[in-house]
Amino acid sequence: MSLLKRITTDPEVCHGAACIAGTRIPVSVILDNLAAGSSREEILKNYPSLSPADIDATLAYAALLAKEEHLAL
Template sequence: MKRFERITLDPKVMGGKPCIRGTRVTVGNIVSLLAAGHSEAEILKAYPYLEKEDIREALAYAAWRAEEMDVELEEAS
């Protein structure tokens, strides 16, 4: 597994979902906010205990996980 310093996985926190530095803020939450059009500045304002690097690493982790998953696609008819 690629090493991510700011992403933690703990079964006792958010059901084991990947979180930012042991907080209850999940990688999925950060990626969803960005996908919805929220800026990095808005996210940092909403979560003042996060840092810019946390957001970057959340994106890197999500991209890594997306590349690691095998998904079967239906053949085009």
């Protein structure tokens, strides 16, 4: 999936958390914003280094993680 090329992990950046490539913006920050009800437009305004494709990549990454592990809620 080409979108996932936008997600990187590096132990030297954000303690190895998954981030948007070329930024120090963790995937979890984008997901937290979406979960809190922020629109794509609000996120892009608040994080001008992001593109719409970065949000798509974040959702694709989260979808893959959700398929890998089942959590008892």
